[in-house]
Amino acid sequence: xxxxxxxxxxxxxxxxxxxxxxxxxxxxxxxxxxxxxxxxxxxxxxxxxxxxxxxxxxxxxxxxxxxxxxxxxxxxxxxxxxxxxxxxxxxxxxxxxxxxxxxxxxxxxxxxxxxxxxxxxxxxxxxxxxxxxxxxxxxxxxxxxxxxxxxxxxxxxxxxxxxxxxxxxxxxxxxxxxxxxxxxxxxxxxxxxxxxxxxxxxxxxxxxxxxxxxxxxxxxxxxxxxxxxxxxxxxxxxxxxxxxxxxxxxxxxxxxxxxxxxxxxxxxxxxxxxxxxxxxxxxxxxxxxxxxxxxxxxxxxxxxxxxxxxxxxxxxxxxxxxxxxxxxxxxxxxxxxxxxxxxxxxxxxxxxxxxxxxxxxxxxxxxxxxxxxxxxxxxxxxxxxxxxxxxxxxxxxxxxxxxxxxxxxxxxxxxxxxxxxxxxxxxxx
RNA sequence: GUCCCCAUCGUCUAGUUAGGUCUAGGACACCAGAUUUUCAUUCUGGCGACAGGGGUUCGAAUCCCCUUGGGGAUGCCA
Numbered sequence: 467x468x469x470x471x472x473x474x475x476x477x478x479x480x481x482x483x484x485x486x487x488x489x490x491x492x493x494x495x496x497x498x499x500x501x502x503x504x505x506x507x508x509x510x511x512x513x514x515x516x517x518x519x520x521x522x523x524x525x526x527x528x529x530x531x532x533x534x535x536x537x538x539x540x541x542x543x544x545x546x547x548x549x550x551x552x553x554x555x556x557x558x559x560x561x562x563x564x565x566x567x568x569x570x571x572x573x574x575x576x577x578x579x580x581x582x583x584x585x586x587x588x589x590x591x592x593x594x595x596x597x598x599x600x601x602x603x604x605x606x607x608x609x610x611x612x613x614x615x616x617x618x619x620x621x622x623x624x625x626x627x628x629x630x631x632x633x634x635x636x637x638x639x640x641x642x643x644x645x646x647x648x649x650x651x652x653x654x655x656x657x658x659x660x661x662x663x664x665x666x667x668x669x670x671x672x673x674x675x676x677x678x679x680x681x682x683x684x685x686x687x688x689x690x691x692x693x694x695x696x697x698x699x700x701x702x703x704x705x706x707x708x709x710x711x712x713x714x715x716x717x718x719x720x721x722x723x724x725x726x727x728x729x730x731x732x733x734x735x736x737x738x739x740x741x742x743x744x745x746x747x748x749x750x751x752x753x754x755x756x757x758x759x760x761x762x763x764x765x766x767x768x769x770x771x772x773x774x775x776x777x778x779x780x781x782x783x784x785x786x787x788x789x790x791x792x793x794x795x796x797x798x799x800x801x802x803x804x805x806x807x808x809x810x811x812x813x814x815x816x817x818x819x820x821x822x823x824x825x826x827x828x829x830x831x832x833x834x835x836x837x838x839x840x841x842x843x844x845x846x847x848x849x850x851x852x853x854x855x856x857x858x859x860x861x862x863x864x865x866x867x868x869x870x871x872x873x874x875x876x877x878x879x880x881x882x883x884x885x886x887x888x889x890x891x892x893x894x895x
Numbered sequence: 896g897u898c899c900c901c902a903u904c905g906u907c908u909a910g911u912u913a914g915g916u917c918u919a920g921g922a923c924a925c926c927a928g929a930u931u932u933u934c935a936u937u938c939u940g941g942c943g944a945c946a947g948g949g950g951u952u953c954g955a956a957u958c959c960c961c962u963u964g965g966g967g968a969u970g971c972c973a
Contacts, residue, residue, distance in 0.1 A: 475973050507973060566971055584900070585912095593898050593969085601971035608973050628900060632968040655901075655966085662965065690907095693922095697908060701921045720908080723966060727906050730923045740936090777935045835932090842932075849932035857933070865934040 468500025476519035479673035582652035681782030831870035859888035
C-alpha cells in the first residue's frame with residue numbers, strides 16, 4: 467500500500483508551495499487508495515510555534531485535504547534519533563565531533579536516484595560532506611531524522627519539491643546505513659513568483675492564510691495549485707479534488723518549474739464564486755463587510771450578492787463594489803464624473819429622469835425601466851445617455867449590476883436624493 | 896566556484912515515454928466585433944511559442960551534443 471506524508475515545519479504560515487506539495491501528496495495517496503500522513507517537523511525549538519501548526523492544519527482542512535491518523539511530532543522523538551545515531555556510532559559508521567555525531571560518507575561512490583518525475587539522477591559521494599546526524603545541542607539534523615521517521619512510518623513515496631533533490635543522496639546514504647530500503651522519490655519543480663524568482667513576500671501574499679483573507683475560495687486555490695505542474699488533459703481546467711483523485715498520476719507531472727499567476731487564480735476564483743449559492747456566499751461576504759465596518763440587513767446583502775456574484779473575482783471585491791448601497795461614505799470616481807455627468811445635457815436628463823421617477827409608486831426594475839424608456843423616446847436619447855449618468859450619480863461608480871436592479875435595491879428615496887444632488891452640485895460645463 | 900534540475904505563445908499548459916496525423920492545440924491575460932436600450936457576464940474572432948547552434952534521420956517541438964538562459968543545493972534551517 468502507498469504511504470506518503472506531508473511534513474510541515476511550524477515556523478510560519480502554510481506557504482503556497484507547501485500547500486501544493488500537500489495537495490500532490492494527498493492526490494497520490496487517495497488515487498492509489500493509500501495513506502496520507504502528517505509529520506510535524508518541529509525540531510527547531512526556537513522557531514517552531516504551536517500556533518503556526520494550528521493554522522497550517524486548519525488551512526489544509528480548509529482546502530479540502532484530510533489525513534490519516536494523528537500527526538507525528540519530531541520534537542517528541544529525540545531519544546529515538548539519538549539511539550539510532552549512537553548505534554551507527556557503535557558500528558563505526560559515524561564519529562563524534564564535540565557533542566555532535568557525524569556520519570562518515572564513503573567517497574568515490576555513485577548514488578543513483580530513479581526519480582518518478584525526473585528520471586535518473588546521479589550524484590557522486592565526492593561532493594557530499596560528512597553528514598551531521600545529531601547536532602551538538604542534542605537535536606537531530608533534518609536529513610537524519612527525516613529518514614528515521616520515513617522508515618518507521620513505512621513511507622513508500624517521498625514526494626517533495628525540487629529543492630530537496632540534493633538532500634536525497636544524503637538520505638539514501640542513511641537508509642543504507644540503517645539497513646533499510648529507500649522509498650521511491652518524486653521531486654516536483656518549484657513554484658516561482660511572477661518574475662521567475664523564488665516566491666517570497668516580495669511578491670505579495672505567499673500563504674494560504676492571506677489568500678483566504680483576501681476572499682479566495684478553497685476550491686479555487688486547490689484547483690489552481692494542483693494545475694501547476696499537472697494537467698488532467700483534454701483541455702480540462704476547472705476540476706475538483708474529487709475528480710482529480712480519479713485521474714491523478716505522478717508520472718504525468720511536469721518537470722518544469724512554473725510561475726504563480728495571480729490573474730489566472732482570480733479567474734478560477736470567479737468561476738467558483740459564480741457557481742456558489744447566495745446562501746453559501748453570504749457568511750463569507752458578511753465577514754468582509756464586518757471587517758470593513760459595514761453593517762446591513764441580511765436580506766439586503768443577499769439581494770446584492772445575487773446581483774454581484776457574477777462580477778466579482780474575490781468575495782472581498784464585493785465590499786468596494788457595493789459600498790454605496792450601505793453608507794453615504796463612498797468614493798466618487800472623478801473620471802467617471804467628467805465622462806458621464808459633466809457632459810452637455812446629461813445633468814438636465816438626470817433631473818428629468820428624477821422628476822418622472824417621483825411619480826413611480828412601486829419602485830421595481832420594470833417600472834423604472836418603463837419611465838426611462840419613455841424619456842428616451844420623448845427626448846430621442848440613447849440609453850447610454852441616461853443609464854451611465856444615473857449609475858454614476860447613485861453609486862459614484864461607472865460599473866455595477868444592471869442599473870434598474872441597482873436602483874430598486876438602493877430605494878426610491880436615496881436614488882432621488884443622489885440624482886438631484888449630483889445634478890445640482892456638479893460643477894457647470 | 897562546484898554539483899544538480901529545467902527550457903513550447905507574456906503566463907499556465909497539450910504534444911516529448913513509442914520521431915511523421917503539429918503550416919504546434921487549449922486556458923488566463925490582452926485587443927477587436929456581436930449580444931446586453933448600460934458596466935460586467937456570454938459569444939465570435941485576433942494577437943502570440945518549439946531559446947540558439949550543431950548533429951542523427953527520408954523526416955525532429957519530439958533523440959544526442961554544445962552554448963546561452965532560468966532555478967535549486969552547497970547550514971549543527973527544514
